[in-house]
Amino acid sequence: MPRDWQTTLVHSGATVPPGFRSLVAPVYRGSTTLFADAASVADVWDRDKSPYTYGLYGTPTTLELAARLAELEHGYRTFITPGGQAALALIYFAFLAAGRHVLIPQSVYGPSRDLATSLLARFGVEVEYYPPLIGGDIERRIRPNTSLIWCESPGSVTMEVQDVPSIAAAAHHHGVPVALDNTWSAGVYFDAFRHGVDISMQALTKYVGGHSDLLLGSVTVREPATYETIGPVHQSLGFAASPDDCSLALRGLQTLGVRLGRIEATARTVAEWLSRRAEIAAVLHPALPSCPGHEVWARDFSGATGVFSIVFTPAWAKRQIGVFLDTLTLFKLGYSWGGVTSLAVPYPLASDGPRPPYGDRLVRLSIGLEDAADLITDLSVSLDAMGESTRGEQPGTVPTE
Numbered sequence: 001m002p003r004d005w006q007t008t009l010v011h012s013g014a015t016v017p018p019g020f021r022s023l024v025a026p027v028y029r030g031s032t033t034l035f036a037d038a039a040s041v042a043d044v045w046d047r048d049k050s051p052y053t054y055g056l057y058g059t060p061t062t063l064e065l066a067a068r069l070a071e072l073e074h075g076y077r078t079f080i081t082p083g084g085q086a087a088l089a090l091i092y093f094a095f096l097a098a099g100r101h102v103l104i105p106q107s108v109y110g111p112s113r114d115l116a117t118s119l120l121a122r123f124g125v126e127v128e129y130y131p132p133l134i135g136g137d138i139e140r141r142i143r144p145n146t147s148l149i150w151c152e153s154p155g156s157v158t159m160e161v162q163d164v165p166s167i168a169a170a171a172h173h174h175g176v177p178v179a180l181d182n183t184w185s186a187g188v189y190f191d192a193f194r195h196g197v198d199i200s201m202q203a204l205t206k207y208v209g210g211h212s213d214l215l216l217g218s219v220t221v222r223e224p225a226t227y228e229t230i231g232p233v234h235q236s237l238g239f240a241a242s243p244d245d246c247s248l249a250l251r252g253l254q255t256l257g258v259r260l261g262r263i264e265a266t267a268r269t270v271a272e273w274l275s276r277r278a279e280i281a282a283v284l285h286p287a288l289p290s291c292p293g294h295e296v297w298a299r300d301f302s303g304a305t306g307v308f309s310i311v312f313t314p315a316w317a318k319r320q321i322g323v324f325l326d327t328l329t330l331f332k333l334g335y336s337w338g339g340v341t342s343l344a345v346p347y348p349l350a351s352d353g354p355r356p357p358y359g360d361r362l363v364r365l366s367i368g369l370e371d372a373a374d375l376i377t378d379l380s381v382s383l384d385a386m387g388e389s390t391r392g393e394q395p396g397t398v399p400t401e
């Protein structure tokens with residue numbers, strides 16, 4: 001039957017030759033996926049039961065990224081989320097309810113703390129923060145209603161490396177699941193599941209993406225039962241990720257190995273150089289003994305990435321550290337990390353808070369793919385400019401070392 005051209009625009013009979021085998025994973029966009037017949041129409045999130053029912057639960061591009069991450073992290077299955085923060089939220093909402101209790105390290109990523117303190121508390125969840133170096137003593141804080149224990153190792157900004165195996169052993173003694181924010185290790189330098197973790201998440205925004213041009217997250221589980229717990233919540237929260245972003249993450253995975261190798265070497269060189277500077281009181285890099293939990297890093301990790309913090313000696317005030325930051329040229333100032341460009345960002349830490357009393361003296365660095373000697377020159381020139389900026393000021397503001 002002849003049809004109007006407007007119908008043909010929508011219901012085309014055009015064909016292309018079959019058999020194109022792309023070396024790389026194609027980008028499948030799509031909200032609607034077609035069912036073969038009426039009997040197979042179903043709204044199912046579980047790809048084991050029905051691989052494709054709706055674009056929200058994944059396209060082949062999303063599921064390829066998920067499968068590759070599960071493979072890399074030695075997990076059972078992975079959920080992809082629109083960002084790392086969404087991955088955190090998914091875990092919180094999957095395991096907590098009114099009247100339940102969650103234990104979170106004081107060194108946790110700031111927006112994760114905000115989510116727990118301002119949002120979950122509103123829904124009647126009991127939120128408690130514990131010192132990150134607590135180890136097996138976490139057991140004393142476990143209550144009958146404890147439903148989730150978070151770890152983040154090393155912690156954001158202050159970089160404490162946690163004794164995850166001891167925390168997991170105590171948690172499992174009471175049947176409590178352990179979730180880990182494994183973003184720093186890129187999911188590769190710390191084998192979460194071998195160390196007792198039940199749920200491992202990462203901000204793929206960081207090292208997997210690797211080029212500061214996407215936002216994505218992942219939640220990987222060890223057991224089928226955990227997959228069943230999280231799946232319906234992933235569906236209900238509507239955490240769909242863009243197939244285009246997943247395609248960029250798949251591309252990032254292919255070069256993750258070479259980028260991390262290079263970043264690790266450069267970061268260690270820069271960190272060691274900084275540790276010899278008189279202006280710096282401490283270099284918080286897990287591979288250096290000056291980092292809290294360094295022995296645990298040496299025991300449990302197979303490598304280090306490129307994010308670490310430096311703490312200036314008390315001789316330096318916020319304004320002077322501002323001169324250091326403003327003189328940097330290769331290091332850019334900005335949040336997030338894991339891309340090819342080195343970044344610096346100041347993190348004020350209140351002296352009366354639960355975190356170490358670094359005040360305004362902490363700066364976090366993320367090392368990119370620039371040459372190590374050039375980065376050191378940038379830091380050296382900026383430290384000198386900071387020193388110069390104190391000339392002529394009254395005694396007491398001038399560094400004593």
Ligand SMILES: *Cc1c(COP(=O)(O)O)cnc(C)c1O
Pocket residue numbers: 082083084085086109156181183184202203204205206215216217336
């Ligand atoms: C960046 C980050 C997140 C959040 O990731 P987004 O993709 O920015 O939402 C979570 N945890 C850690 C440790 C991070 O550094």
